[in-house]
Amino acid sequence: MKTIEEINQKIKDGDAVVVTAREMTRIVQENGAGKAAEEVDVVTTGTFGAMCSSGAFFNFGHSDPPIKMSRTYLNGVEAYSGLAAVDAYLGATQPHRNPDIGTDYGGAHLLEDLVRGKEVELVAEAFGTDCYPRTDVHTFISLESLNQAIMVNPRNCYQNYAAATNSTEETLYTYLGTLLPQMGNVGYSSAGELSPLLNDPYFQTIGVGTRIFLCGGQGYILGEGTQHATEGERKNGVPVGSAGTLMLQGDLKKMDAKFLRGATMPKYGSTLYVGAGIPIPILNEEIAQRTGISDQDIHCNIYDYGVPRRSRPVVMETNYHDLRSGKIEINGREVQTSPLSSFKKALEVAEELKMWIEKGDFFLTNPVKNIPSQGCTVKPLEIKRPSLLVKDLKIKPIITARAEDAISGVARKMVDNNINHLPVVDHAGRLMGIVTSWDIAHAVAKDSKKLTEVMTKKVIVALEDEPVELIARRIDKHEISGVPIVNRENLVRGMITAEDISRLICSQNKEGD
Amino acid sequence: MKAWLNFSPSIVNKTVISDLIKHYDVSFNILRADITPKGGKMLIEISGTEADKGIEYLEKEGIQLNPIKKVVKKDKEKCVDCGECVSLCPVEAITIADDWTVNLDDQKCIGCGFCKSSCPTKAIKIAD
Numbered sequence: 001m002k003t004i005e006e007i008n009q010k011i012k013d014g015d016a017v018v019v020t021a022r023e024m025t026r027i028v029q030e031n032g033a034g035k036a037a038e039e040v041d042v043v044t045t046g047t048f049g050a051m052c053s054s055g056a057f058f059n060f061g062h063s064d065p066p067i068k069m070s071r072t073y074l075n076g077v078e079a080y081s082g083l084a085a086v087d088a089y090l091g092a093t094q095p096h097r098n099p100d101i102g103t104d105y106g107g108a109h110l111l112e113d114l115v116r117g118k119e120v121e122l123v124a125e126a127f128g129t130d131c132y133p134r135t136d137v138h139t140f141i142s143l144e145s146l147n148q149a150i151m152v153n154p155r156n157c158y159q160n161y162a163a164a165t166n167s168t169e170e171t172l173y174t175y176l177g178t179l180l181p182q183m184g185n186v187g188y189s190s191a192g193e194l195s196p197l198l199n200d201p202y203f204q205t206i207g208v209g210t211r212i213f214l215c216g217g218q219g220y221i222l223g224e225g226t227q228h229a230t231e232g233e234r235k236n237g238v239p240v241g242s243a244g245t246l247m248l249q250g251d252l253k254k255m256d257a258k259f260l261r262g263a264t265m266p267k268y269g270s271t272l273y274v275g276a277g278i279p280i281p282i283l284n285e286e287i288a289q290r291t292g293i294s295d296q297d298i299h300c301n302i303y304d305y306g307v308p309r310r311s312r313p314v315v316m317e318t319n320y321h322d323l324r325s326g327k328i329e330i331n332g333r334e335v336q337t338s339p340l341s342s343f344k345k346a347l348e349v350a351e352e353l354k355m356w357i358e359k360g361d362f363f364l365t366n367p368v369k370n371i372p373s374q375g376c377t378v379k380p381l382e383i384k385r386p387s388l389l390v391k392d393l394k395i396k397p398i399i400t401a402r403a404e405d406a407i408s409g410v411a412r413k414m415v416d417n418n419i420n421h422l423p424v425v426d427h428a429g430r431l432m433g434i435v436t437s438w439d440i441a442h443a444v445a446k447d448s449k450k451l452t453e454v455m456t457k458k459v460i461v462a463l464e465d466e467p468v469e470l471i472a473r474r475i476d477k478h479e480i481s482g483v484p485i486v487n488r489e490n491l492v493r494g495m496i497t498a499e500d501i502s503r504l505i506c507s508q509n510k511e512g513d
Numbered sequence: 514m515k516a517w518l519n520f521s522p523s524i525v526n527k528t529v530i531s532d533l534i535k536h537y538d539v540s541f542n543i544l545r546a547d548i549t550p551k552g553g554k555m556l557i558e559i560s561g562t563e564a565d566k567g568i569e570y571l572e573k574e575g576i577q578l579n580p581i582k583k584v585v586k587k588d589k590e591k592c593v594d595c596g597e598c599v600s601l602c603p604v605e606a607i608t609i610a611d612d613w614t615v616n617l618d619d620q621k622c623i624g625c626g627f628c629k630s631s632c633p634t635k636a637i638k639i640a641d
Contacts, residue, residue, distance in 0.1 A: 048593065050633065177597045178631040185600035261593055263633035271633070273593055326599065326609060336600035344594040344613035 001284045007041045008363045016041045018357045020350040021194045021280075021291055028292025037288035042357055042364065045196040046213070046277040046349030049189055049341030050263060052175065053155035053226065054272040055091040056111060056252050059147040060122065062086055063139075068132035069124040073097060074141075077110050081124070085132055089152075092262075092272035106270025109262030111151075114143045115215075116257045149252035151214065155225035157276055159197035159244035160300055163188035163323060163337075165315055165330065168306035173267035177340050179305055183315070183330050186302055186337045191346040192295040192320035196278035197246070199291045201238045205280050207367020212248065213277035213353040215260035218362065219250025221278075223371065230376040236297040237290060240317070244371070248276065259349060273342070277349040279357060281364050295320035302330070308470060310380060385508075387467035390485055393504070395494035400425045403432055403452050407443045410435060410451060423484040423492045424455050430490045433457045436481070461486045462496050472501045515544070515558045515584055515624075516568075519577040522552045529574045537563040537570065544623040556581075556624055581640045585622040585629075587615070591636035598628035598637065 010016040017040050019027065024043045028036045058079065060069075068085040072078065076096045079088035094107040113120055124137040143149055164187045166172045166179035173179075176187035192198065200206045210221040225245030233240045259275030282288050298320045303312040315330060322328050323337050356362035401410050401422045414422060414437055424433040433455035443454040462471045462483045475483060475498050482497035525548055534541055539561035546555040559567060572578055585606070594615045599607045606621035607628060617628075617637070629637040 048595075050595075177633075178601055178627075180601065187597070187600070261634060263593075264635070265633055266631050273595070273633075336602075336605075338598070338600040339596035339609075342593045342595045342613070347613065 001037060002041070002282065004281055004283075004364050004366050007281050010041055011357055011360055011363055014358075014360060016357060018042045018044060018354045020347070020354055021045045021199050022347065022350070024199075024288075024291045025193050025294045028288060029294070033285050033289035033292060036292065037282055037285040040282045040288065042354075043199060043280045043282060043291040044213075044277055044350045044353040044357070045194055045199050045280065046275070046346040046351075046353065047157060047191040047195050047341060048259070048273060048275045048345030048349055049191065050175070050265065050271040051153060051156045051274040052093050052269075052271045054111075054151070054153040054274055055089055055107060056149055056151045057087065057089050058149050060086045060088070060124075060141060061145075061147050063134060063137060065134045066132050067124060067126045067134035067137055068129055069126055069137070071125040073121075073123040074110050075105070075113065075120045076101065076123075077105070077107050079107075093269050095270060103264050103269045106262070106264070108270045108272035109264075111252070111272060112257055112260060112262040114149065115252060115255050115260055117143060143253055146253075151219070151248070151250045151252050151255070152222070153225075153248045153274065155227060155245045156248050156274055157196050157225070157246045157278075158190070158242050159195070159201070160239050160298065161189045161242050163300055163302040163318065164305040165302050165335070166306045167304045167315075172305055173265070174305050175265055175268050175271070176305065177338055178266060183333075183335060186323070186328060186330075186335055187340055188300065188320075188323045188337060189340045190298070190300065190320065191341055191343060192298050192324065193293055194343070194346045194350055196276065196280075197244050198238050198293060198298055200278075200280050200287070201234070201244075201290060201293075202373045203244070203371040204287055204290075205283065205367070206246075206278055207370045209365055209368035210278065211362070211365045212250075212279070213275070213349055213356070213362075214248055214250035214255070215275050216256025216258060216352075217250050217254030219248055219276075221371075222247040222249050223369075224376070227378050228372070228376050229378045230372060230374050235299045236293065238293060238298055240299045240301060244373075246371075259345070259352075273345075275345060275349045277353040279353060279362070279364055295324055387469060388504070389464070390462050390466050390468060390471060390496060391464040391493075393468065393496065393500065395485070398492060398494050400429070400492055401435065401451060402426075403455075405451050407440060407449060407451060407454075411440050411444075414440065419495070421482040421484075421495050421497060423459075423495065424451060425492050429492055431459060431461065431484055431486050431492050434459045434484060459484060463487070464493060468496075468501065468504065471496055475501070514560070514564070514580055515556065516578050516580040518555045518557055518571065519579065520548055520552050520554065521575060521577075522550065524575045525550060525552060527574065529571065529576060532574075533567050533570055537561070537567040539564050539567040541567075542623075545625075558623075583619055584624045584640050585617050585619055586638045586640075587617050588636045588638065591634045592632075593634055593636075595633060597631055597633055601627045601631055603627070 069081045072081040072088045079090040081088040092108040095102045128135045164176035165183045225247045261273035302315045420437045435455045439454040485493045542558040544556040606618040
């Protein structure tokens with residue numbers, strides 16, 4: 001029906017009809033796709049979300065005498081310099097080298113500072129060669145002083161994404177934000193009907209070389225992003241899960257901090273808010289129909305992030321209309337939702353790109369090559385040495401105490417068996433609490449006679465079919481020294497202690513030698 | 514109004530708050546409290562027909578009262594209106610407006626600080 005060249009001629013003549021994806025949804029609903037395809041030339045999309053897989057290449061220029069940088073730090077954030085002498089790549093999630101600062105100032109914050117025109121400290125180390133004799137550098141640079149600062153983001157613009165909730169009893173801190181206990185809230189991320197790849201779900205117009213809006217400047221699509229997937233479930237033509245991704249490129253020097261922001265997901269890490277917008281040429285009715293997609297038609301699953309495994313259980317399916325309303329119902333209970341990606345900023349991106357095209361400052365491109373719309377799946381990483389499960393551990397004989405046991409008897413049991421933890425059980429062997437040698441010392445000091453007065457009743461436990469790594473993290477997180485192992489019926493099967501885990505790691509390391 | 518009540522060690526064992534509620538027509542909501550034998554402070558919201566008289570009474574009893582004008586404040590430059598904080602607010606004081614701006618309602622806010630600690634761009638300030 002139309003070609004890119006015809007649309008570009010219209011843009012040149014100032015006659016192109018450009019609408020945002022949100023406006024297009026209403027136009028298609030009201031006038032139908034056929035009429036929309038005749039009237040509209042370009043649909044602009046937009047997203048402004050936390051995109052961890054982002055970063056930039058820098059070329060610092062040569063000092064005199066020159067250096068071949070092998071370790072490079074910008075404001076204390078390490079950039080990868082396993083490249084030519086004065087090239088480096090800085091990733092958004094790289095934390096500050098000082099652990100006290102850590103994720104509060106990471107690669108993403110540095111990128112924002114550079115874009116804001118701030119001077120940043122460059123520290124580099126080298127081993128020195130005949131041609132690059134210098135071994136260290138300590139100076140200040142700015143975006144202007146760099147030869148090149150090229151943003152290259154290996155995975156941006158996820159086509160769709162999971163929503164998250166948390167069924168456990170404790171607050172979780174994730175890349176989908178803070179998740180309250182007992183499914184107290186839901187975090188989601190996609191820009192829905194405005195999102196670029198949901199408006200061209202089969203990559204009919206978006207391809208290698210497509211010119212885009214990237215963080216306030218013009219950028220390009222390098223190709224499909226990492227973890228690009230095409231075979232997932234679709235509803236109304238669009239994927240229900242994460243699916244397609246893009247690798248993007250743009251000149252950091254042309255970017256605007258309004259559309260690029262360093263951020264920190266609490267207790268998770270630093271990440272970069274990237275504003276990206278892709279123009280979709282309305283070449284025919286089918287493309288018009290696809291850009292007419294509404295939040296209501298875009299489905300996604302809410303997963304339970306309380307299960308820290310690769311396959312998390314689906315709690316329910318929902319759509320972006322419901323998520324964006326601020327409240328959804330889970331198991332009959334109303335739960336508040338948090339977007340995490342800014343819909344306001346995503347709209348600004350789409351509006352800005354629309355304005356550029358209307359003013360004739362931005363022209364559309366034919367893809368150099370299409371992005372695969374089929375045959376791509378994401379393989380998991382198989383651990384050659386499989387995760388050891390709790391039940392695989394050599395469990396020592398089960399030693400327990402009863403709630404009515406005297407303190408002195410419990411103390412003796414610990415000494416006789418050379419242990420520091422004793423699960424307390426009821427008549428059927430079900431877990432009631434735990435006592436440690438410290439609790440017993442406490443009991444003696446306070447002259448307590450009853451075990452129930454000193455035992456911990458809210459016990460952190462390990463299940464038999466959980467991987468040992470998970471238990472190690474749990475022991476560390478709660479700053480405890482051991483956890484009882486229970487089965488699904490809450491019957492005590494043994495104890496696993498920090499010592500057991502360190503011994504296990506030692507023996508594994510020996511095997512690996 | 515919302516205010517911090519500062520308790521000196523000499524008055525922590527007095528029943529000032531219950532006396533206040535008994536004798537005056539006030540509605541009283543404790544938003545935060547941290548009181549030890551060494552004294553302490555309490556963030557309260559007080560309203561009702563005799564709120565002013567009640568406040569006078571508190572001051573007469575030796576409680577130092579510091580009214581706070583703003584409990585919560587959003588730095589508009591830093592905020593990207595992502596909405597991460599919205600679902601974390603226990604009193605629904607954070608809402609998304611029709612133009613998708615995230616708004617914090619200072620009147621509703623109880624100063625729990627959950628939004629502040631979860632903000633990805635550190636754009637929220639809570640009054641101490």
